[in-house]
Amino acid sequence: MASVKVAVRVRPFNKREINMNAQLIIQMNGKMTGIINTKANARDESIRYKEFTFDHSYWSHDEKQLENVSQEDVYNDLGTEVVDCAFQGYNACVFAYGQTGSGKTFTMMGSPENQGLIPRICKALFEKMSENSKKGITHRVQVSYLEIYQERVADLLRNRDNTSLKVREHPKKGPYVQGLTTCLVTNYGHVEECMSRGNSHRTTASTNMNDVSSRSHAIFTITFVQAGYCDGVPSETVSKIHLVDLAGSERADATRASGQRLKEGAHINKSLVTLGSVISALAEVSLSDQNGYRKSFFIPYRDSVLTWLLKDSLGGNSKTIMIATISPADCNYGETLSTLRYANRAKNIINKPTVNEDPNVKLIRELRNEISKLKALMFSEHRSDMLAQLHEKEAREKELTEEWAGKWREAQAILREQRALGLRKSGPGVVLDSDRPHLVAIDDDPLTTGVTLYHLKEGKTSIGTEDSEVKQDIELRGAGMEPQHCVIVFQDGVATLHPQPGAYVMLNNLLIESPARLSQGCIIFLGKAHVFRFNDPAEAAELRKGDKIYNLSRLNLLSWSTPDLANSMENLQHSQDMDKSDLEHQRINLEKDREDFEKEQEVFEEKRRSLAEAQAKLEEEKKLLLREQFEQNQSMISSSQSVYRSLPSIANENAEHIIQIINYCLRGAGSQTHYEYEVRIRTVDDRWSILRRYSRFRDLHLSMKAKYGNIVSSISFPSKKFFANSESVARARKQHLEAYLLRLLETCKNNSNCPLAYGGPITKNVLINFSPFFQKGVFEIGKYGTC
Template sequence: MQHKKEDTKTLAVLLNEQIELPLNIITFLFPFTGYNACVFAYGQTGSGKTYTMMGSDDELGLIPRICEELFNRIKFGLESGTGYKTSVSYLEIYNERVKDLLGSDSSGHGLRVREHRILGPYVEGLSQHTVSNYDEIVDCISQGNLLRTTASTNMNDTSSRSHAIFTITFIQAGFMDDMPSETVSKIHLVDLAGSERANATGATGQRLKEGAHINKSLVTLGSVISALADQHPMQQKKVMYIPYRDSTLTWLLKDSLGGNSKTIMIAALSPADCNYGETLSTLRYANRAKNIINKPTINEDANVKLIRELREEIMKLKGMINGEKGTLKLEMSNKVLEDLLKKEAQEKVLTEEWTEKWREAQTILREQKALGLRKSGVGVVLDSDIPHLIGIHDDVSTGVTLYSLKDGDTFIGADESELCHDIVLSGSGIQANHCKIRLENGIATIYPNANAQCWLNANLIDEPSRISQGDILLLGRTNMFRYNNPAEAARLRKEGSRSRLDLSRLSLIAASRENLTSSMYSYSDDEISFTYPMKRGPSELQLSREYPEVQEENRKILQTIENALKQLNIEKIHMNEQYRNKVQRISEELVQLEQTQCDKMAIINCRERQLIAKKEMILWEKGNANTQ
């Protein structure tokens, strides 16, 4: 069986070497002229479909190569003043259920397919991810491929057990010959699961069920292709029913099969002689697919289309006035001139509105790119390289406040100040000119003004202080922020240091969020005092009932602090136990030392008495000797 896999891979490599024509057509002709496009590889399992579409690290497949060429062309277009917006989505159809491969982990295989009367079929809740370069789109592809459902069979060690559709939504806009132009193109790149026979793949249990769903969708695809091929206008047959909705795959590819799209089908074949029947069937599919006639149209923005039509009418009216001025009656000439002026005014207004809309869209894209905002399923991920402050004060609104810090000084104060502040705050304790944050070489320093309440990690400061990653700032009495420095955070992650994530900040957050609004707070020039009540008042309980999201957030914060306090208590008990053991051990050693000292003193005293007795004996014997 090994030689069959090697032959299949070799065939896929040869196919990859000969896909320059569809590659150029898709990346240079279809999207940049406003057409939808679709490419799908069809064939039996193990014939190299996924390898052709995705490739490997050494041999890039069709999907990454299309993306690379697309962004190369975008770079060239940007130099001429054309604007672009590109977003991607990635889904798989597993057992006739749709899963978002780029969404949150909780999305599951349960997305619903619906159909818009104009836009056609779509997946409800499918995440769209804006990408601005080739590396970002490769990250999306890699992330989705990790979540794809694969399994080993007798014919393929990494057999795809689902169909996958990678969609690129491509918008381009600009001025061509002083005429606004905006087109929207969708490129569907489809990696189909292969048709398989249970006795050849050795599928049992779950693999057998998967194979049944795969074959069902592929049979429906074949029925759709056959029905569309039979509707060839040269055959003069009546319109037949097309079973698009018999499977999720054909429903989603409705526009690509006989609709508004330019579609390319790649027939993946196995060179093994034992697969003769499947190879012949694949070739029949491809031969019938050639008879399908799609109805592609340029997807032009409605306002741009209206502007173009108005300009064409204006040119016709001008021609009537200039070319037939002598033959037109005065009354008709005045009417034509009036229509001309109205259409010129309408065209001017529409052009200005479109230009402003596109300029705002490009500004938003640039800001999102600068801030590092990107969608992740139903959420939004902030992946910014710029140091910033994130508001964490107790607010019943569902919005998130984020302030980016610029190089140099960022001034903070109230809106009644005469100065133009970079960050305008309101609330109790905020002065007109409250403070400033200076950012130099990636290091942030806060400079509080006189009598301004600036708290850094629960410490009131009145002099310049450096701010580090994760520090908590309390400005005034209610405006609390967390400082994020992505560069410093990356360095800390690399070093494995967690020294900045101390428990005092968690305590500060909890105390501020739960008690700031209900605490007795007094401030004067001489003293600052806090009084935190132990019980929550009726207003706070009512607030929690009315805003369950606030209650849930507070519960999570309190749970975090409770866990931290439990950990502190455990460490305290452990330290006390170590202290008691050490004291006991030292006491025992001291008692033993004292006992040893006593024993030694007793021995010394005994020895001393022996020496004295011996001395007296010697003296007595000496005295007796002298007497004699």
């Protein structure tokens, strides 16, 4: 049994109160807090002055005063107790209650330079964990952060999407929020990241009382699991710590709010009124207990989301602390008195905290106790009849211990794996926060369902095809991929992409031929079918630090122009949140960045010039190639015409058989896209069509060359083209391939070793016997066209 610990904290006057010449109405002495009603009749002391005693009365009204209580003092009193609870396996809860602007957020979260309870508690947890891990104790810590706004629950660790999460009740574990993000955190930096993500998502709106007033309740929850061996006995405890920053407790009219604000106030009051009712009912329960007449009271936990979720913390299995924050000014007398009364009532709540031990571990401990008692009994009374019982218990205890150790080892292995991969759950999603540099494949194939991520090695990571003579670290297939396409060298925290000569590699839309440094978020094209985004978590973390954000433009988007940078500077100057010195600091940084950028732009210009030259050269070569190709076409067409002429039996429509490519079409998807040619065949006894892709023609050519040697080698076969999937190549190829087939048949017909040269007419069987290429159904079964 433990009563709720209650502390009161008074803050300094705020600007508004100073401007109003507000009078100080709070007095504190030891544990006592007094409040003066300046408007009451001076002679009626009981109305003029009221006094309350709490576990702590914190005077934080003036930091220059010796007795001023700092954030550290509050942590030393209350925060350390929460940390101890976690390590002892108790649940704990700290909630801050008070009028808007009275200092709840300051006490719970604080500011970066003056941290409050939540960051201090988390920091201390990790410090103590690292000490304990030296003793072989292992831990698992998860955090979640939610907000209750207008009785709706929002996940603060997920990007804002206005979805309200449902509160459910587990028969054993009690109320919980379904689908809430829980982040596995392994160091204080992780927690800090979660806190700042959550804080930036909190719903805030201004009221007349506090310009940055929070109108919602926020609950930061730490689930702390600790396991190890204590004097050789397994031990595993779970502790849940709720750290709650409640919304302003004032009545809606006190803030002169109206409309939407008033509606919010009504909702907030619903939660707070229910909290009040729960506290009152619990206080009645404990008073009736103390007076020896136990009455049953209905505790309205379910009347609000807040009280339902905090059920265990109020009158249940938890050590709970309430911090009531108050204003020192006479203008807030009513609200401050109401807060003090609320806090005074909370003192009476009695909780029943118990150590949350793993049930199996508890059983093991109990068995061990029984075993030692049995042994003692057997020894003192020479009871050999108990031996079987002892063996049975020992065996059961051994079995349970092994089972527990295996389970824990397995859980730790999964954790380690998740940590290495950076996997974490975010609501219904899974987020991969890898801390190593990696490539994420961006796939345009509509049939792709998985997400591919390639980690880069320290040193060299080679990328190529599986046909490469040297095994490649990352093997890719598809158009334009070279066997050894490129290498990414990751050294001293810097990744550099080295394209192999002739490989098609683009970086942020620029074709590169020499090594280029990769920067966070850049896009890489390899061949014609592969696009990747490069992520370097270490660099991203650096860039995230405010003053280095401009480097992103410098490193990554060389295409940014100077006016763009100037615009971004203008935008920055318009940013209202930044104070002057910050702006000045950033202006200097920007200036420096601009200088660096200009230097890099010069380098870039130089590169662009050489690229333009290379491009012109390429154009020239292309023209030459086209001319050559044209001449080759002409010669092939004329040769095919001569074939047509010399082969009346094959080429003539009216003749007994004919081979003709009548059409071509694009088939397949993504990297499998290719052209197929429709070959119409007519022999003396049949007619049919077959679909063949270019590579099948090439296979035919190779097999014929192997069979009939020089006579086939001399037939000109259309060469491999880089842009094989373009329409113009397909069109030209159609003619070339047809001419090739006719020439092949003609040549082989005159070769005595060939089945075509038997002297009779060419029938379907003779042709298929000559090559299965002509057989319908062969190669035509692939999902994406002929295989």
